[in-house]
Amino acid sequence: NAGVTQTPKFRVLKTGQSMTLLCAQDMNHEYMYWYRQDPGMGLRLIHYSVGEGTTAKGEVPDGYNVSRLKKQNFLLGLESAAPSQTSVYFCASTSPLRQGPETQYFGPGTRLLVL
Amino acid sequence: DAKTTQPPSMDCAEGRAANLPCNHSTISGNEYVYWYRQIHSQGPQYIIHGLKNNETNEMASLIITEDRKSSTLILPHATLRDTAVYYCIVRPYAGGTSYGKLTFGQGTILTVHP
Numbered sequence: 001n002a003g004v005t006q007t008p009k010f011r012v013l014k015t016g017q018s019m020t021l022l023c024a025q026d027m028n029h030e031y032m033y034w035y036r037q038d039p040g041m042g043l044r045l046i047h048y049s050v051g052e053g054t055t056a057k058g059e060v061p062d063g064y065n066v067s068r069l070k071k072q073n074f075l076l077g078l079e080s081a082a083p084s085q086t087s088v089y090f091c092a093s094t095s096p097l098r099q100g101p102e103t104q105y106f107g108p109g110t111r112l113l114v115l
Numbered sequence: 116d117a118k119t120t121q122p123p124s125m126d127c128a129e130g131r132a133a134n135l136p137c138n139h140s141t142i143s144g145n146e147y148v149y150w151y152r153q154i155h156s157q158g159p160q161y162i163i164h165g166l167k168n169n170e171t172n173e174m175a176s177l178i179i180t181e182d183r184k185s186s187t188l189i190l191p192h193a194t195l196r197d198t199a200v201y202y203c204i205v206r207p208y209a210g211g212t213s214y215g216k217l218t219f220g221q222g223t224i225l226t227v228h229p
Binding site for chain 1: 149156157158160164174192202214215216217218219220221222
């Protein structure tokens with residue numbers, strides 16, 4: 001049981017390049033999330049998904065696209081990377097309970113540097 | 116979601132209890148108090164949550180005031196490995212339209228000293 005995994009762990013891009021970050025979870029969770037964290041700041045929600053084939057915008061969605069073609073995977077795409085997208089990206093997953101709250105499980109993060 | 120206020124940093128001696136406060140004066144009746152921590156830029160880790168009553172698990176205790184406007188996370192015997200950023204988050208349970216989204220503030224940097 002690996003939990004939440006993220007690929008790659010680290011990447012350097014040039015401005016204008018594109019890339020896809022992959023998040024995978026093996027806990028059969030319904031909900032998945034992408035956050036970014038800038039130095040000295042808390043995490044901010046980029047996009048999230050409440051089920052296979054559905055996605056929604058979070059707090060800071062501009063410049064990113066996402067897809068959830070399979071329940072266990074959530075992809076984050078940067079079509080044209082900008083230096084402002086230099087950050088650490090965290091994926092998380094959870095499932096709603098009929099009563100009461102649940103906890104989010106986070107991946108180890110992907111460190112992205114855009115030059 | 117309710118806004119939370121935490122001190123930016125705290126220190127604690129190893130082996131002593133660490134008491135981390137959080138103010139959430141605008142909390143609604145259906146909102147829970149969650150605590151997460153982030154150790155050295157790793158992914159955040161869930162610690163504990165509560166609604167009204169005090170809660171305890173193997174990691175920590177959560178004390179929520181009767182009016183629910185503030186809470187305290189207690190690490191009973193802090194170790195060096197507890198040095199981390201601690202986030203207090205208030206939100207409804209994920210079964211509603213909040214869909215489990217978390218809003219992180221800047222948290223409290225807890226430094227445990229030998």
